[in-house]
Amino acid sequence: MTGSLEHMIIQAYADEEFNQQVGQFTVWINPATYTHEYGISHSDRQAPGSNGASPEFNKVCQETVAFELVFDATGVVPPPIPGTPIPKKGVTAPIDEFRQLAVTVNSDTHRPNFLRLIWAQLQFDCVLSKLSISYTLFRPDGTPLRARLAVSFTSFSSEVELAQEANLHSPDMTHLVTVLAGDTLPALCFRIYGSSQYYLGVAAFNRLPDFRRLRPGAQLVFPPLSGAAA
Template identity: 40%
Template sequence: MATANGTKQSMTITRCSIGSDGKVYVEDKRNYKLVINPSEFSHERRICYNTRPTLGQTGNPARFSAVQPDKISFSLTFDGTGVVPVPPGNDAPAEVAGQIEALSRIIYDYDGAKHEPYHVQILWGTLIFYGRLQKISTQYTLFKPSGAPLRAKSDLGFVGFVTARQGQLTANRSSPDLSHSVEVRAGDTLPLLCLRIYGDSRYYPQVARFNGLREFRRLEPGQRLHFPPLG
């Protein structure tokens, strides 16, 4: 996955916390940047309906019951052979065991204060997903003579979550606390789009960095930009 200026963007998984105000706070210093991005990922959405028939019913209409949390899954490759170069700014351990341990500290560790796994943000290109690890399965495929792994593949599954506050905001799709994807039209400028979405044009530097823009003053019609939630 590359940014608008052509540089590679690594998938980043960051630990999150839920504040007393119901907002999600991303702990920027507790993250793991992948050295090798997934080759694909799946995103599942499911709506449940009640189809139980009642006595004497001649038809069986499907009645809406609930919207299930989103789910995503993908596979990660960990390499310790040195063949794959580590991108600049990525401090991932060189050894496969260290890479898996660093990732586990973000996605698998248990929050003792709340007695539950940590929440995470998964950010990659147009994907902005908040959830918690549901499953992880790791297969080791190459080893040193000592038995230390040189390559491994992990299959991961995450289940999404929505706070009570987010559930209320979802009813208002224009809320600045939700993620937005916008197609640029003729005459659009980044400050103008920020004013339209956030109600404040001064957020344009952050949006430019998020989208990897260098020449944000010249937007091309048809270009798609992503506006992350505030806070």
């Protein structure tokens, strides 16, 4: 219904393809703000004695999403699911439920669950990278009634998805390349591996006396990244 409150949902999956859902957590109070960070890593190619750097693209870094969750068991804030009673043990139970979903190591997969954040336009496949809990209100007996959870999530994509997104020649296979006029070893490495930083390893693998002067028609072997070029 238009105008109704839409709560953030955190779904948990046992597999990296996000097919086997094993749980779901509905946030009681939606975040007031959240940050979504992107990063690109560059290698510093500054030559000795030069006036400035010439950054060279290395890789696209993982995205991160961070926000703060407020848990309140005072009764002032109604539970996100109608009919759900206020926890008698304060915020301990819902926090344990969240930790079980996002932090605890799954006995079958031997790792914490994969997570999917869903809230309006935000859909983020990720893993929890950091959790910090601050308890701020208590009953006279010490039972915590309110807590703030600072959470950070790191994006996750399966190996298949990464390969499809990169749309590059597979770097884990051996490639045989015939040198054309104008080819340079750094440029060929970028074409094969997605980065030119491996040119010295490829030069050594092919026993090139001078990697700066490639002979047109020569054939070069580009080994898998797990091999000599790595």
